[in-house]
Amino acid sequence: MRISELSRRSGVPTATIKYYLREGLLPPGRAIAATQAEYDETHLRRLRLVRALIGLRGLSVSATKEILGAAAAHAGERHQVLGLVVGARPADEDAPPPAPAPGAAEVDALIDGLGWEVSAHAPARAVLGETLETLRSLGEEVSADALRGYAALAERTAALDLDQLDPDADPLDQAESALLRTILFEPALLALRRLAQENESARRNT
Amino acid sequence: MRISELSRRSGVPTATIKYYLREGLLPPGRAIAATQAEYDETHLRRLRLVRALIGLRGLSVSATKEILGAAAAHAGERHQVLGLVVGARPADEDAPPPAPAPGAAEVDALIDGLGWEVSAHAPARAVLGETLETLRSLGEEVSADALRGYAALAERTAALDLDQLDPDADPLDQAESALLRTILFEPALLALRRLAQENESARRNT
DNA sequence: CCACATTGGGTAGTGGCACTATCTATGTTA
DNA sequence: TAACATAGATAGTGCCACTACCCAATGTGG
Numbered sequence: 001m002r003i004s005e006l007s008r009r010s011g012v013p014t015a016t017i018k019y020y021l022r023e024g025l026l027p028p029g030r031a032i033a034a035t036q037a038e039y040d041e042t043h044l045r046r047l048r049l050v051r052a053l054i055g056l057r058g059l060s061v062s063a064t065k066e067i068l069g070a071a072a073a074h075a076g077e078r079h080q081v082l083g084l085v086v087g088a089r090p091a092d093e094d095a096p097p098p099a100p101a102p103g104a105a106e107v108d109a110l111i112d113g114l115g116w117e118v119s120a121h122a123p124a125r126a127v128l129g130e131t132l133e134t135l136r137s138l139g140e141e142v143s144a145d146a147l148r149g150y151a152a153l154a155e156r157t158a159a160l161d162l163d164q165l166d167p168d169a170d171p172l173d174q175a176e177s178a179l180l181r182t183i184l185f186e187p188a189l190l191a192l193r194r195l196a197q198e199n200e201s202a203r204r205n206t
Numbered sequence: 207m208r209i210s211e212l213s214r215r216s217g218v219p220t221a222t223i224k225y226y227l228r229e230g231l232l233p234p235g236r237a238i239a240a241t242q243a244e245y246d247e248t249h250l251r252r253l254r255l256v257r258a259l260i261g262l263r264g265l266s267v268s269a270t271k272e273i274l275g276a277a278a279a280h281a282g283e284r285h286q287v288l289g290l291v292v293g294a295r296p297a298d299e300d301a302p303p304p305a306p307a308p309g310a311a312e313v314d315a316l317i318d319g320l321g322w323e324v325s326a327h328a329p330a331r332a333v334l335g336e337t338l339e340t341l342r343s344l345g346e347e348v349s350a351d352a353l354r355g356y357a358a359l360a361e362r363t364a365a366l367d368l369d370q371l372d373p374d375a376d377p378l379d380q381a382e383s384a385l386l387r388t389i390l391f392e393p394a395l396l397a398l399r400r401l402a403q404e405n406e407s408a409r410r411n412t
Numbered sequence: 413c414c415a416c417a418t419t420g421g422g423t424a425g426t427g428g429c430a431c432t433a434t435c436t437a438t439g440t441t442a
Numbered sequence: 443t444a445a446c447a448t449a450g451a452t453a454g455t456g457c458c459a460c461t462a463c464c465c466a467a468t469g470t471g472g
């Protein structure tokens with residue numbers, strides 16, 4: 001199909017599709033001639049995926065590009081992919097000094113205590129540490145106990161996530177599926193929590 | 207204290223503080239004279255809070271304003287506050303036609319099935335519906351079973367959230383605390399999930 | 413009491429981002 | 443062959459979160 005059909009079927013203006021092509025979010029079509037290129041269903045799917053990540057999940061164009069790149073590059077090592085997607089850094093094997101991240105000690109203690117096996121440079125560690133520090137600075141201490149409670153629930157959430165992957169799919173599809181279900185599902189998880197909070201609050205206050 | 211001290215203690219440039227004042231994110235200081243105003247600790251705290259919502263959680267200035275406004279307005283009805291903070295709409299009592307939201311039926315069925323008591327116009331409903339629809343359109347079906355699983359975990363997360371509120375605090379403080387722990391803690395919850403996924407994935411793929 | 417830095421308040425400018433519009437030299441199609 | 447579509451490139455737009463500057467009015471050290 002040509003670009004206009006891609007646009008019509010996806011609802012994305014051709015100017016925007018060209019922009020995504022320039023930014024490398026979408027692989028170029030098969031060039032037929034100097035002013036003609038052919039796109040297929042994979043382009044359409046990719047375009048819908050990009051739109052979902054940007055529009056629904058609210059990622060920036062550059063973050064979207066990094067994530068899609070990471071998914072393709074690490075298709076063989078699925079559990080690596082999942083760790084990458086927050087900060088989406090290739091995790092420079094030889095990182096600079098561990099960087100004196102705030103709250104890192106607390107996070108390390110939690111992860112150690114749980115016996116979790118996660119890479120030392122997972123961006124999620126820093127996110128967690130910063131959040132806890134910030135909450136503390138605002139007078140909202142999250143106790144180690146509560147934190148362990150949240151971690152236990154996260155563990156079960158993760159198990160549910162992985163249960164839904166098709167073990168027979170090929171590694172690349174599986175990586176993309178994991179990525180979608182991890183990142184795109186995040187707003188849904190937060191929404192469920194909000195709904196559950198409202199319900200629980202109503203229940204407790206009769 | 208004057209604006210320069212507020213700036214020094216918070217690390218936020220005075221120009222930015224003035225901008226927040228203009229935008230209504232920060233209440234004006236007590237006017238001493240035509241060119242002098244006095245700020246206190248509550249301003250400092252509010253400023254730190256605003257920075258956390260914008261910088262850490264990634265909210266826009268306008269969303270931050272709406273949320274802080276909602277918290278103050280509904281201090282008396284805590285469980286209402288929690289429902290508002292996603293879309294942060296005052297939920298026009300008489301909304302327009304329910305709006306034919308995509309995936310609404312599925313969400314309604316889920317909530318009914320769980321026996322949850324949540325308002326019909328909670329923005330989280332729409333978020334959940336759209337996410338499920340989008341995932342489906344990308345070939346990633348989330349089964350009703352899996353959804354119930356996630357909901358059950360969200361229920362326990364919400365219980366943990368509410369357990370941490372101080373029932374002796376005054377309603378306004380309690381509302382702000384709930385808001386902080388709901389919104390600011392979101393990145394931490396997602397980070398925990400990422401970490402748990404990495405761990406679980408490593409565990410399963412020995 | 414006065415030179416001078418500071419302040420509140422306002423307006424205008426900046427840089428980044430995600431598009432969007434336009435142009436040109438080709439191609440395709442009726 | 444004339445109307446229309448396309449690739450590729452460049453420039454422009456609108457929004458947002460600041461940021462810089464200006465002014466008149468203070469406050470303040472000498």
